[in-house]
Amino acid sequence: MSAPRSSRFLSMVFGFIAFVSLSASAGDMHMVSDAWVRLAPAGTKMHAGYLTLHNSTEEEASVVAADSPQYMNVEIHHSRIVDGIATMTRQDQITLAPGGMLKMAPGGFHLMLMHPKMALKEGDAVEINLHLADGGTLSLKAMVRKTGGMAHDSHSGHKMN
Numbered sequence: 368m369s370a371p372r373s374s375r376f377l378s379m380v381f382g383f384i385a386f387v388s389l390s391a392s393a394g395d396m397h398m399v400s401d402a403w404v405r406l407a408p409a410g411t412k413m414h415a416g417y418l419t420l421h422n423s424t425e426e427e428a429s430v431v432a433a434d435s436p437q438y439m440n441v442e443i444h445h446s447r448i449v450d451g452i453a454t455m456t457r458q459d460q461i462t463l464a465p466g467g468m469l470k471m472a473p474g475g476f477h478l479m480l481m482h483p484k485m486a487l488k489e490g491d492a493v494e495i496n497l498h499l500a501d502g503g504t505l506s507l508k509a510m511v512r513k514t515g516g517m518a519h520d521s522h523s524g525h526k527m528n
């Protein structure tokens with residue numbers, strides 16, 4: 368006698384769970400951690416931002432663009448050493464395999480935050496939006512810090528290609 372009632376209750380519960388997962392935006396299925404922006408001397412026109420991306424979905428995920436209300440322009444860059452000189456090149460996108468992780472760090476991938484609209488000091492939060500290939504957006508805040516805990520870093524010596 369109570370069976371029909373409990374099965375109806377269960378189907379309501381499962382229906383609710385399905386609704387929640389379907390209504391989650393694409394961006395909710397990815398995670399960003401350890402986001403920070405390197406503190407730069409006043410007047411610096413480009414700041415480097417770093418974060419760790421996790422793709423918790425079962426499909427490839429790509430970040431295709433980024434922006435911030437605090438900067439005129441944001442690009443995805445990759446640093447590397449060419450003939451002993453640190454250079455950085457703009458990337459059209461960053462792609463993560465299913466379940467993949469990418470840690471942006473000095474000397475590798477970074478967000479190039481260009482032409483700040485206001486001065487930043489240590490402890491400030493930078494709002495960053497990452498736009499995904501599937502149309503989703505990841506919004507996050509990155510803290511302004513002096514370093515990311517790495518003692519050796521040649522980022523300041525690099526120049527644009």
Ligand SMILES: [Cu+2]
Nearest residue numbers: 444455477479
């Ligand atoms: Cu750069």
